[in-house]
Amino acid sequence: MTDVLSVDGRGDDSLLVASIESKSPKRLSWDRFKRDRFAIAGLVVVIFFLLIAIFAPLITKILGISPNTLDRDSLNDYGLPQGRFGGISAEHWLGVEPGTGRDILARLIYGARLSLFVGLVATLITTSVGMVLGLVGGYLRGRVDTFLSRLSDLVMTFPSLILTIALVRPGTQRLEAMGVPEGNPARLTYLMLVTLFFGWVGFFRIVRGQTLALREREFVEAARSSGAGSVHILFRQIAPNLWGPIIALASMSLPGYVAYEAALSFLGVGIIAPTASWGIMLQDSVHFYRADPTYFFIPGATLFVLVMAFYLLSEGLRDALDPKNDRQQVA
Amino acid sequence: MIAYLTRRILFAGVLLLAVSLFTFLVFALLPTDPAALTCGKVCTPERIEANRTRLGYDQPLLTQYGKFLKGIVGGRTYGEGQGEFTCGAPSLGYSFSQKDCVTSLIARTLPVTGSIAIGGFVLWMIFGIGLGMVSALKRGRWPDRLISIVSVVGLSFPTFFLALLLLFIFVIWSQFLPFPSYVSPTEDFFGWCQALLLPWLTITIISSPYYIRLTRFGMLETMNEDYVRLGIAKGLKRWTVLRKYVLRSALIPIVTVAGLDFGATLGGAVFTESIFSLPGMGRLSIKAVSDSDLPVLVGTTLVAATFIVLFNLLTDIFYGFVDPRVRIHK
Numbered sequence: 001m002t003d004v005l006s007v008d009g010r011g012d013d014s015l016l017v018a019s020i021e022s023k024s025p026k027r028l029s030w031d032r033f034k035r036d037r038f039a040i041a042g043l044v045v046v047i048f049f050l051l052i053a054i055f056a057p058l059i060t061k062i063l064g065i066s067p068n069t070l071d072r073d074s075l076n077d078y079g080l081p082q083g084r085f086g087g088i089s090a091e092h093w094l095g096v097e098p099g100t101g102r103d104i105l106a107r108l109i110y111g112a113r114l115s116l117f118v119g120l121v122a123t124l125i126t127t128s129v130g131m132v133l134g135l136v137g138g139y140l141r142g143r144v145d146t147f148l149s150r151l152s153d154l155v156m157t158f159p160s161l162i163l164t165i166a167l168v169r170p171g172t173q174r175l176e177a178m179g180v181p182e183g184n185p186a187r188l189t190y191l192m193l194v195t196l197f198f199g200w201v202g203f204f205r206i207v208r209g210q211t212l213a214l215r216e217r218e219f220v221e222a223a224r225s226s227g228a229g230s231v232h233i234l235f236r237q238i239a240p241n242l243w244g245p246i247i248a249l250a251s252m253s254l255p256g257y258v259a260y261e262a263a264l265s266f267l268g269v270g271i272i273a274p275t276a277s278w279g280i281m282l283q284d285s286v287h288f289y290r291a292d293p294t295y296f297f298i299p300g301a302t303l304f305v306l307v308m309a310f311y312l313l314s315e316g317l318r319d320a321l322d323p324k325n326d327r328q329q330v331a
Numbered sequence: 332m333i334a335y336l337t338r339r340i341l342f343a344g345v346l347l348l349a350v351s352l353f354t355f356l357v358f359a360l361l362p363t364d365p366a367a368l369t370c371g372k373v374c375t376p377e378r379i380e381a382n383r384t385r386l387g388y389d390q391p392l393l394t395q396y397g398k399f400l401k402g403i404v405g406g407r408t409y410g411e412g413q414g415e416f417t418c419g420a421p422s423l424g425y426s427f428s429q430k431d432c433v434t435s436l437i438a439r440t441l442p443v444t445g446s447i448a449i450g451g452f453v454l455w456m457i458f459g460i461g462l463g464m465v466s467a468l469k470r471g472r473w474p475d476r477l478i479s480i481v482s483v484v485g486l487s488f489p490t491f492f493l494a495l496l497l498l499f500i501f502v503i504w505s506q507f508l509p510f511p512s513y514v515s516p517t518e519d520f521f522g523w524c525q526a527l528l529l530p531w532l533t534i535t536i537i538s539s540p541y542y543i544r545l546t547r548f549g550m551l552e553t554m555n556e557d558y559v560r561l562g563i564a565k566g567l568k569r570w571t572v573l574r575k576y577v578l579r580s581a582l583i584p585i586v587t588v589a590g591l592d593f594g595a596t597l598g599g600a601v602f603t604e605s606i607f608s609l610p611g612m613g614r615l616s617i618k619a620v621s622d623s624d625l626p627v628l629v630g631t632t633l634v635a636a637t638f639i640v641l642f643n644l645l646t647d648i649f650y651g652f653v654d655p656r657v658r659i660h661k
Binding site: 315 | 347483484602
């Protein structure tokens with residue numbers, strides 16, 4: 001048998017069997033993903049940050065540092081870190097904060113927690129709401145769809161950043177009056193609500209378009225004619241086809257939200273100090289631009305690396321999940 | 332075509348009206364009392380009440396909204412007798428903390444924001460489309476790879492960090508440039524360029540990567556079309572085929588995105604303006620937030636929304652001209 005099948009005549013059994021073996025779409029995607037070195041690098045960095053975020057208390061304990069302990073001994077008379085490069089030493093691996101002497105590494109680690117939490121929650125809620133509304137709009141069509149589409153037009157018209165900033169204070173106050181704990185819980189709730197308000201539109205549009213096309217396909221018709229209900233058709237027949245584009249889009253928007261949190265905190269409308277946030281660190285570091293540039297570069301570079309890792313990962317995912325892609329070109 | 336145009340324009344009008352109503356209501360329903368914010372620390376209850384009547388905050392919400400809309404069309408006069416003052420049409424209200432009409436405040440910021448947006452737009456389109464073309468033509472070879480690496484780097488910069496970094500490198504560390512301070516281009520063209528160089532650079536680095544990708548993707552798609560093959564087969568010059576056959580159709584989707592991006596940038600480049608201390612609309616909004624200056628916030632939100640709607644409309648119209656299918660379809 002093998003001799004007949006082996007075209008090149010070398011009769012290499014193992015190679016032949018491997019190439020005939022059928023692969024599931026998931027396996028094919030994984031194979032494509034594995035070949036993308038940049039994406040793997042991105043994945044490694046993302047997992048590294050995730051672990052750091054999850055085990056932040058443990059890691060800081062092992063290293064003997066804390067994000068809120070003031071260490072005045074590490075500062076000189078002007079309140080600047082002792083020694084070169086922002087006070088990098090055996091005790092403080094990435095130096096200390098000017099003015100307070102708090103450990104920068106510990107604050108970075110806790111900042112990672114916040115960034116990733118915001119990024120993941122924001123992505124999760126915008127994706128799920130956008131997906132459900134897109135499925136419903138695209139499947140039901142008619143009035144519901146028209147309403148949702150016009151609503152998305154309206155939302156797209158708002159200058160989201162200006163509105164988010166403008167409503168921070170009153171929005172937070174309103175939430176606090178409604179019983180959300182004061183301070184950062186209320187701020188975070190506000191930010192998530194606003195993100196949801198502006199963020200669902202992108203997912204909605206894509207899912208709706210895909211659903212409009214998918215609902216006319218034979219397998220949907222088959223399900224309908226064998227008596228399946230709308231909910232079954234939507235979530236069991238149509239939705240599984242959308243996972244590829246949705247995962248790709250969600251992983252694209254995650255780094256955006258990570259940067260968004262830092263940016264808002266930088267402007268003073270995100271997280272409130274003394275909670276550690278990369279954005280607040282950058283805001284604070286601007287005052288010490290000249291005297292202590294290390295303090296500016298460290299949180300900035302960390303943010304940059306994390307965002308880049310997410311982009312590389314998301315591009316790898318997008319290419320890997322696209323069945324048309326044969327990966328002959330480098331992304 | 333006329334039917335299509337009318338429909339688009341009407342829809343844009345309705346959208347703007349809805350945005351104005353929504354913005355107005357959101358800010359009117361805030362727990363902050365707008366009248367109490369009008370006179371700072373030396374406020375007596377009588378003065379607050381006087382200001383409330385003067386600015387019309389004592390009237391029902393819908394009446395207030397009606398007056399607001401009327402003000403946009405025909406200007407608005409506040410108070411009576413000696414304390415009377417007028418904000419000419421289109422009046423977006425009066426800011427007590429800045430003691431000026433909102434419209435004139437915004438009008439003063441527009442040249443700054445416009446300069447940032449237009450310069451940035453020109454640069455990012457040149458770099459985006461240019462590098463995208465190189466990438467597509469050299470597909471898979473080193474220029475393509477290099478460009479794709481550079482564009483991932485550009486994509487990964489959060490705007491505010493890139494702006495800070497450029498400020499640090501060019502102004503503080505190397506002192507290659509003075510700290511940006513805006514001057515009008517008619518007064519001092521060189522100074523204008525110098526002040527806006529870093530904001531332009533920021534916007535270009537952040538925005539070009541999307542255009543590089545769009546151009547590369549669009550060109551590669553089009554280059555597979557039969558009519559392009561025909562063009563080459565009948566012996567047209569490579570450059571002619573590229574210009575007339577490939578670019579022309581590959582650029583259409585780019586124009587859509589460009590229109591939207593440009594409209595959004597005109598609404599205020601919040602981060603670039605606040606980091607480079609340029610007195611544009613984004614910075615005006617940020618200042619209004621810290622002053623709780625509601626009329627200015629309503630005004631800037633509305634103007635920004637108008638730019639978005641306007642450029643959306645222009646892209647739709649452009650589409651209608653270029654692509655006949657759009658006109659018939661919807």
